[in-house]
Amino acid sequence: MELIIKNITKKYDDKIILDNVNEHIQDRSAIAIIGPSGAGKSTLLRLLSLIEKPDEGSICVNNNHLDEVNEDEYFKKIGFVFQAHTLFPHLSVLRNITLILEKVHNIDKVESKRRAMELLNKFELGDHVHKTASQLSGGQSQRVSIVRSLAIKPEVLFLDEPTSALDPVLTQEVLNTILKLREEHMNFVIVTHEILFAKKAADYIIFMEEGRIIESGDVSILNNPKTDELKQYLSNVFLWD
Numbered sequence: 001m002e003l004i005i006k007n008i009t010k011k012y013d014d015k016i017i018l019d020n021v022n023e024h025i026q027d028r029s030a031i032a033i034i035g036p037s038g039a040g041k042s043t044l045l046r047l048l049s050l051i052e053k054p055d056e057g058s059i060c061v062n063n064n065h066l067d068e069v070n071e072d073e074y075f076k077k078i079g080f081v082f083q084a085h086t087l088f089p090h091l092s093v094l095r096n097i098t099l100i101l102e103k104v105h106n107i108d109k110v111e112s113k114r115r116a117m118e119l120l121n122k123f124e125l126g127d128h129v130h131k132t133a134s135q136l137s138g139g140q141s142q143r144v145s146i147v148r149s150l151a152i153k154p155e156v157l158f159l160d161e162p163t164s165a166l167d168p169v170l171t172q173e174v175l176n177t178i179l180k181l182r183e184e185h186m187n188f189v190i191v192t193h194e195i196l197f198a199k200k201a202a203d204y205i206i207f208m209e210e211g212r213i214i215e216s217g218d219v220s221i222l223n224n225p226k227t228d229e230l231k232q233y234l235s236n237v238f239l240w241d
Contacts (some may be wrong), residue, residue, distance in 0.1 A: 001062060001156060001187040003048070008057035010043055017043045018054070019211040025204055027212050031189045032202035036233060041191040042083075042160050048189060049080050049158045061151040062155055062187075064114075076105060079149025079157040083164045085141040087133035093120070094129040097148045105152055112151075119147045139170030143177050150186075154198055157181065157188040164193070175201075180240050195222065196236050207233065 003025045004036050010018040018040045025031065033041045045087055047059060050066050059066045065075055087096045094116055101112035123143055133141060133214040142162050149157055159178070163171040175197050181188055182201045198205060199222050207214045207230045215227045225231045 004060040005056045008054045010054050028204040029185050029187050030202045031204045032198035033191045033206045035208035040211040045158055045160050045191050077155045079154035081159040081162050083161045085145045086105050089134040092130055094142050097151050115151045138166050139173040142174045159190040160163050161191050
């Protein structure tokens with residue numbers, strides 16, 4: 001995966017959320033964006049996924065220049081998992097997945113069901129296919145959301161703090177699912193406050209604070225941070241000695 005972020009600025013009203021952000025990442029498959037609340041992490045993720053657009057600057061994701069790309073075509077190439085799941089509560093788990101494949105991606109019913117069942121079984125959700133989404137636990141719902149995004153065979157999967165609303169047990173369920181993606185070299189970018197997980201799952205770390213990228217590099221920066229800001233942040237989450 002390649003990400004090129006040039007001179008990105010984003011404001012909400014008069015408040016600067018991202019302040020001249022730059023980054024160039026090549027040949028990485030698992031990127032974790034970390035930092036304190038309000039750092040601009042989720043905003044950057046929404047810009048990378050074209051849910052929002054920057055006020056200034058440009059972004060390129062795997063040769064997709066986001067200021068030039070056809071939005072509908074780009075959305076078909078990516079998956080996005082939000083902080084809270086976005087399943088249809090009255091539909092079955094299976095239908096939550098096949099509906100998107102059939103209606104948005106024009107995949108026939110037989111292939112849609114095959115893809116859905118293959119992934120549900122792979123991620124140990126096969127026993128829940130006929131339950132409605134409203135009958136699932138929070139962890140199960142997020143895992144189904146991940147499966148739904150994977151079913152479209154995305155170039156990149158974006159995940160915005162997918163465990164933020166879950167208790168520790170359910171959090172681990174979801175994190176284990178994402179670790180499987182890492183093992184299979186799936187391209188993903190995740191915003192997370194789970195630092196130990198980021199250390200285990202990512203091959204590239206971006207640390208943000210106050211709308212800027214303070215430090216970035218391979219996961220070794222979590223063991224040997226160069227900036228005072230990252231040292232302080234890791235100290236606050238009990239990882240820095």
